[in-house]
Amino acid sequence: KKTYKLFINGAFPRSESGRSYPIYRKGSKVLLAQPAQASRKDLRDAVCAAREARSKWQSATAYNRSQILYRIAEMMEGRRLQFVEEIMAQASLTKSVAEKEVSEAIDLWVWYAGWCDKVGQISGANNPINGPFYNFTSPEPVGVVGVFAESDSSLLGLVRAMAPALAGG
Secondary structure, eight states, X not given: OOEEOOOBTTBOOOOXXXXXXOEXXXXXXXXXXXXXXXXXXXXXXXXXXXXXXXXXXXXXXXXXXXXXXXXXXXXXXXXXXXXXXXXXHHHOOOHHHHHHHHHXXXXXXXXXXXXXXXXXXXXXXXXXXXXXXXXXXXXXXXXXXXXOOOSSSHHHHHHHHHHHHHHHO
């Protein structure tokens, strides 16, 4: 079976430690994949790459961010069958349940794509103060974030963790 590499700074390096771990079909000993097990150095490299990319992402307009998130949804829709098969193999779910999970993940990408330009309107405010000046609150990106995806539903958990952070900038 294929050993998957990491994805850091637009490249696919092997883990610095060279380690990987097996993923089996749920409830059996059938090997599905061998993803790379990242080390602390790999995490540090990923954070440094994210810090370098942060200025480009935070300067992107809300419209541009929404286009990117919507494109992710389109790409998932184009590879729907692959995602369904992977979820069925990994989680031992029926085809209808796996299709529902993929559909929900695609819908979430589209939903957050629609929220990109609304986050500032909802979170920002004109704060009432006593004086001859204005006080505004506007949300701004402050740095790199790490997210943890829930493990119950692998694809949906990943989308639920990543999409809000990407939509917010």
